[in-house]
Amino acid sequence: MNVMKSIYIDAEGLRWAVSISEKDGTFNIVSMQQEEQSIESTVSATLRKGNVLLSDGRKATIAKVGDDWWVHLSARTYRLKYIEPGSSSVDEVEGGMTAPMPGTVLEVLVIKGDRVQAEQHLMTMEAMKMEHKIVASESGTISVVHCSEGQKVEQGFVLIELDATE
Amino acid sequence: MSLRWMEGGSRPYTKVLIANRGEIACRIIRACRELGLKSVAIHAANDRESLFVEMADQAVELKGGSLAETYLNIKQILEIAENTQAGAIHPGFGFLSERSDFANAVQSAGLVWVGPSAQAIESMGDKMTARRLMRKAGIPVIPGEEIDEVEEQAALAAIHEASQRVGLPLMLKASAGGGGKGMRMVEDFSEVRGAAMAARREALSAFGDGRVYVERMITSTRHIEIQILADSFGEVIHLCERECSVQRRHQKVLEEAPSPVVSENLRAQMGAAAVNAAKAVSYEGAGTVEFLVTPHGTFHFLEMNTRIQVEHPITECITGIDLVCEQLRIAAGLPLGREQSDIKVNGHAIEVRIYAEDANNGFLPAIGPLTVWSPPTGPGIRLDSGVRQGDEVTPIYDPMLAKLVVHASDRKAAIRRMKSALSEFIILGTTTNIDFLQDLISHPAYRAGKTTTDFIETNWPNGWSNTQTSLEVIFTAAIAQNSGIHSKISISTDTQLGDQIRNDPMNPFIRIGRRFP
Incomplete structure (x- = not known):
């Protein structure tokens, strides 16, 4: 039996440490942990035509794009992230508001030092001819504005950072 | 060389240029092929590898990068039509399909225009003009006021005054609008100015026309539309209704035909109103008259779309009539060849729009590669798509990837068929709304036919989220x-x-x- 080294997977923002073993083409779970929580399961799996066949008879279709795994199982689609060993964190920049999609910054309504309330409208983005409001994630003071009107930004780009009111 | 089916038509042609892209371009190319017509695709450089370019008999690349330089470039498109000796132009939907200047330019160039007259497009395309025309023709419109002021400050003042008379909640809508752009809901008078400015700005950027009018917001309504066909001899028939109430951000997500709530009597009334609306503008070709229907069964004219509609396949399923082929026949100058009494409803059809979007996150557009694209097949299942496995979803164009359509003997059977088809549909690499659509089609309120335009907000007040990762x-x-x-x-x-x-x-x-x- 070949026990493989633990790998880390982000599912819905939760970080899982997973260790599996393999013998004669059959995979088993050795351990599966998320913080204090540990999951036991007797489920096993084999590979079938580039996909994963579970011991309960269900087949998962898989694909990898960048660091993301895409898994289709029981008519549902999931996106999980592989975390490189040694990478510090997958958390977003604290207090940062990021672009929800690629697009153009239409208007910026605040400047550095402005005091804002949670949910306050800070800037407007445009993508696919639709406008989207970027609002304050919490109350506080604007510490950095990373973009200007007319600027094109990628998805996940940090637009504005704020120091939360204590 | 003329085609037999076109004999007797006053405007014969043998080659069609498709001034569009993606899914609808593929749909039109297929119709042309069935009718023995040659097709010419035009495409931007970033569409070089797209399916519709591959499918067309001929493809010509548009010069330039922006939409204005490519798919919206009337001059360049007409030059390509001339160079390729295309005899007709089909505009599809979106892009130039509802631009009267394009219809005019096509006809002035001596080409056949697959669509209604420039005059009809203009009258219906300007929502304020359309409201006035419909009122005159005795068709009920949504209570509200037109705003004729063009200059910003004067318009804002007029909107403010009108909003007091129309009452809350109200909708501000772009007169040149459609597709949810330049539209704002207002629930408090203090919001009117800000909302009007935003709507005007969005309208100006999307349509080059910032005029916005005021309409009362009617809640718990259904969005039901009537498909019509009109020939160049003044004959108009309707092809029953489509129920399109399930929407997010004022864009349709799921459509079905017939509507679960339209009686024979209401269908006849709405059908007659739609036929009258078409006659009021001497309409020609395929068109759709949209109505809002209240819980009491009264209906109000919303707008007329002077083109083929995204959701046209469900009407094709229940009537057995190929609407794109009919457009091409009518454009050639042939008579309808059908009477109202020939139109019969057969079974039930449902369409869902497969969007690249994150339903977990307010339905924001998503991008990425279509690493796995495995659509369902089987009896009564139709997929109208413009993409295939390996394609890349970019933020440049509309996020609609495909339309999945099912047809079955009745509504219950159609729901079961759609549920099964969606469960088979595998798309990996780009986030889509398939999982959301599965929950939608299985929702008890949907199965009970309780579809109103606020269906999604009502049934998922805190937003939708996917099944937990197991x-x-x-x-x-x-x-x-x-x-x-x-x-x-x-x-x-x-x-x-x-x-x-x-x-x-x-x-x-x-x-x-x-x-x-």
Whole structure:
């Protein structure tokens, strides 16, 4: 039996440490942990035509794009992230508001030092001819504005950072 | 060389230029092929590898980068029509389809325009003009006021005054609008000015016309539309209704025909109103008259779309009439050849729009590669799509990937068929709304036919979220990572490719690798 080294997977923002073993083409779970929580399961799996066949008879279709795994199982689609060993964190920049999609910054309504309330409208983005409001994630003071009107930004780009009111 | 079916038509042609892209371009190319017509695709450089370009008999690349320089460039499109000797132009939907100046330019160039007259497009395209025309023709419109002021400050003042008379809640709508753009709901008078400014700005950027008018917001309504066909001899028939109430951000998500609530009597009334609306503008071709229907069964004219509609396939399913073929026949100057009494409803059809969007996150558009694209097939299942496996979803164009349509003997059977078809549909690499659509089609309120325009907000007040990731899913990902399947997948030029996988003709990743090294 070949026990493989633990790998880390982000599912819905939760970080899982997973260790599996393999013998004669059959995979088993050795351990599966998320913080204090540990999951036991007797489920096993084999590979079938580039996909994963579970011991309960269900087949998962898989694909990898960048660091993301895409898994289709029981008519549902999931996106999980592989975390490189040694990478510090997958958390977003604290207090940062990021672009929800690629697009153009239409208007910026605040400047550095402005005091804002949670949910306050800070800037407007445009993508696919639709406008989207970027609002304050919490109350506080604007510490950095990373973009200007007319600027094109990628998805996940940090637009504005704020120091939360204590 | 003329086509037999076109004999007797006053405007014969043999080659059609399609001034569009994606899914609807594919749909039109197929119709042309069935009718023995040659097709010419036009495309921007970033569409060079797209399916519609591959499918057309001829394809010509548009110069320029922006939409204005390419798909909206009337001059360039007409030059290509001349160079390729196309005899007719089909505009599809979106882009130039509802631009009267384009219709005019096409006809002035001596080409056949697959659509209504420039005059009809203009009258119906300007929502304020349309409201006035419909009122005159005795068709009920939504209570509200037109705003004729063009200059910003004067318009804002007039909107403010009108909003007091119309009452809350109200809608501000772009007169040149459609597709939810330049539209704002207002629930408090203090919001009117800000909302009007935003609506005007969005309208100006999307349509080059910032005029906005005021309408009372009618809640718990259904969006029901009537398909019409009109020939150049003044004959108009309707092809029953489509129920399109399920929307998000004022864009349709699911449509069905017939409506679960329209009686024979209401259908006849709405059908007659739609036929009258078409006659009021001397309409020609395929068109759609949209109505809002209140819980009491009264209906109000919303707008008329002077083009083929995204959701036209469900009408084709229940009536057995190919609407794109009919457009091409009417454009050639042929009579309808059908009477109202020939139109019969057969069974029930449902369409869902497969969007690249994140339903978990307010339905924001998503992008990415279509690494796996495995659509369902089987009896009564139709897929109208403009993409295939290996394509890339970009933020440049509309996020609609495909339309999945089912047809069955009745509504219950159609729902079962759609549920099954959606469960088979696998798309990996780009987030889509398929999981949301599965919950939608299985929702008790949907099954009960309680579809109103606020259906999504009412039934998912805190937003929709997907099923929790199970341990089997995490296990599957861990196996993939550890066994290295994924690296064999993503590095197609990799010489380490396992023999077992390399030789497996069923492995979808191999096929992707070929297309996208």
